[in-house]
Amino acid sequence: NRGGRGFACNSLLCPCHLQAPVNSSCQGLTCVFKGYSTTGLAQRSLFNLQIYGVLGLFWTVNWVLALGQCVLAGAFASFYWAFHKPRDIPTFPLSSAFIRTLRYHTGSLAFGALILTLVQIARVILEYIDHKLRGSQNPVARCIICCFKCCLWCLEKFIKFLNRNAYIMIAIYGKNFCVSAKNAFMLLMRNVLRVVVLDKVTDLLLFFGKLLVVGGVGVLSFFFFSGRIKGTFENPDLNYYWLPIMTSIMGAYVIASGFFSVFGMCVDTLFLCFLEDLERNDGSQQRPYYMPKGLMKILGKKNEAPTGAKNRKK
Template sequence: MLTPSKPFTRRCFPAINVKKGVVMVGNATTFYDGDQKQRNVTDLVEGAKKANVVLEARQVAMKIFEDYTVSWYWIIIGLVIAMLISLIFVVLLRFLAGIMIWVMIVLLIAVMGYGIFHCYMEYARLKGTAGSDVKLTEIGFQSDVRVYLHLRQTWLAFMIILCIMEVVIILLLIFLRKRILIAIALIKEASRAVGQVMCSLVFPLFTFLLLCLCIAYWAITAVFLSTSNEAVYKVFNETVCDYAGKTCDPETFNVTNVTRLCPDATCQFAFYGGETYYHKYLIVFQVYNFFMFLWLANFAIALGQVTLAGAFASYYWAFKKPDDMPAFPIFSSLGRALRYHTGSLAFGSLILAIVQLIRVMLEYLDHKLKGADNTFARFLLCCLKCCFWCLEKFIKFLNRNAYIMIAIYGTNFCTSARNAFFLLMRNIIRVAVLDKVTDFLLFLGKLLVVGCVGILAFFFFTQRIRIIQDTAPTLNYYWVPILTVVIGSYLIAHGFFSVYGMCVDTLFLCFCEDLERNDGSLERPYYMSPELSHILWKKDAELLKSSESQS
């Protein structure tokens, strides 16, 4: 911590006011700094706090960087393991969908049960340990996470959270047991479709590369815009100098009087500024650049969705599967999307990008109004944020189903969105039974992959596996690689399971459309597989009968 100081009795003391040989320390509230300017003592305290926060943040950042340098290859190995587990899980779903779903549910409950047991054992182990009964509110924020792990209250909170999650999942499984059987049938059919279109599992990499290009283009453009102003240079000097902090010209600085009056002064770059013509429009350019990033990113995602939907729709509407399917479903669907549907995808992405930009602006206003005392303005802003959040979710859901209808019929965006919306409304019971329960099961699959990899990473980086205990790197914060592996594993699992989710949504809309267009006769036969037809018709009849009896 650096504070203003001056010599006193051959010692370096803080620059406190010295009068008549007496150092005023006791009740003095002001002092004179090195420039003989009167300042308040509280300035030292506030400056010390800010300096400590900055120094502590720098130390934490350096330690995190050191942890990454010694554990990056182990993080990559963990992500590769997550990818292999996800791939194995998807391949097993192809042959053992029903068994895998129930095994996944049991394993997830077992993993969460072990988490509860581990938290209880740590809570019991810390009983009687000195300092373990301190409350979390008393210690405040600590950069070292290991401080929290030595408190009983931390493990008690973890145990309570896991218990609540365990009870909620078990209750959902009990009440949705019949619907889970229907969802398993749909997942089996999706497994067959994915098995016939194996390229769909690696297609998310194409979408990921497009998103990387969008992010890179946005970042490069933002940097060019921020550095498009004139470079401002200022005088920097370690000693007292009247010209310190003033602007200067590096080309003529050496011939000015500044170097003569302040020999140690240098003319260094400070920031980009100036009063150029387009300086006042720079923020508009940055907003436009960010809006274009949102538009392009949503377009890349929409292109991936309509491509997968077209490939899986070609599987469903093939009367003789897989003989009537195209040779390369993914490439055929991608070609159709790029040739005929770019306008529809751009329009749907534009609507979503506008809503997302409004949400970002509302977040910016909320950040600026945090210190405001206007309660009504804060309440109105909170309501707007909630409304636009719901609107964004609805538009994403509508766009996803509109893209499926575009892939099936080739109609424009507005027509496809209208047809998809009314088709879902006419089959609202099936939507609640099949679509959402299937999404819930796929979400459990993501949690299972993340839980397995996260537990393995925890035991490895905390050196609790005795066989390879010496192999694990020595870390400042072992939560850094663990958190990185967990987040990366979730993204990888989401990439694999998103293919299944798109396949299920496509097959579901095709199934609803098949029921409305055909009646199962020889003239208009169903295109669904016999297994799906038998299970869905049987379970659907039971659900409709039960709903009619309740009404």
């Protein structure tokens, strides 16, 4: 009501329609606007709900990644610890590892994913604080924030490395996360030189593999979309062909990263099994090596022949 004058109301949302026809005039109508962010329990707790949503998102993503790593580790470990290969290898190692992981190791994977999630949430909060303080001219505060960011980045990398090896030990022995993480860390520290060499060599090979795949796809897509490849198929006539080329390169990088991550998990699992095999066994008849014969030949190891085979040789 402005200046004592009413105005026509034709909206179905007007409360006067409960008592008057649609085309009637609403005398003394007052419009009241309610803010949805100020009333109600859910509206007052909106910020907390957003934090819970982000925490749940990070936790779910990390748990799914942990599940994939543990399933792959179980499948590769079943290959290594088969004494007579391929006779003792399970028929469906990947399916068996998936069912076994969901049945026995879900809680351990969730606990490891939670530890990593807390560190990632701390990094997000620190990035938010850094964004708010970006306009300040205090160099001491900037230096402290950078130090904290560096420390949290190193901590996240270390937890990812520890979780990865803990999931391998979980897949091998079936123990809980804390015991598996401790055993994996102590095993790696006892063979730290081998760990460093294998890690650097593996990273280099994976980098060259990704570079080869992405570079090959980029070159082929450039010649194809630019019309330099002539064949029985029809070349697309594009005015700006760099966009599909960059899309092809990005897609190739994502696919190559997924493929080589499986290869990297295979290398880490077999390497951890190899270290465990060296410490548990000595090649005797009571404790024979489980490693393949080619690897035993490289390391100069061999298993003792059974007593019956020795007598036959004599």
